[in-house]
Amino acid sequence: MTEDLRTSELVARPDGTGFPAAEVAAAVAGDGFARLGAEHFPVDPEGGDFARFRETWEDLELDGALVDGGCYRYRRYGRLRAVRTADGISLSALPHAAFRQDGIPMWRGDERMFAPIRPAALADACLHALVTADLAAADLVRTSPEWTVGLHLIRIIALDGETGLPTPEGRHRDGHAFVGMHLLRRENSAGGVSTVYRDGRPDVRFTLESPLDSVLVDDTAVWHEVSPIAVRDRAGGRAVRDMLLVDINPS
């Protein structure tokens, strides 16, 4: 129990409102997932730090590995090591590496090498706050002294008359222990409806609309999918959906 309190305290807001790690963990353990919003995280979505963090998504590179040949996904990838210490959770950068998802048929055997997240972004305080919050809850569901965290900065774009696919894999599991999914930006977008599929239980559908709308899934318990996005207002230009995905695995 002491360790539970430490991880919660680590992500406490300056005003003393802590990230509700125990409640989030209970939802993930019981339902297979938890939905979260900006109010849950120690990050101010209106603040300058968050605005600077979101600028990182203006500097992504085209994902040329899409099997449908599409040019609608931009991304960077990075990794962190997370170690539980007496003071909470310590994060440090891991060397860049290829990304494999052998559990997903369309990516089986592929060593996908994405552009690395730049060091400044990998050390960003907003990033660390979100990752630490995800870890605090995940660690209460299935504890581990050490975690490997994969980070995906992803932008999906849809031009007028086209669609962008947030999950070209369709309904899938990513092959991780847990996955945190955080919305950074959604502009002029229709669609992008998330579905969580649970064996023997009703599907759950929702749309991440506002910055830091999030979902944390137990990737061993549920499947997920996000529908295509399209331009909502032709006068508004392209549709954009920016996400931070946090892959969490015990080391």
Ligand SMILES: [Fe+2]
């Ligand atoms: Fe996924």
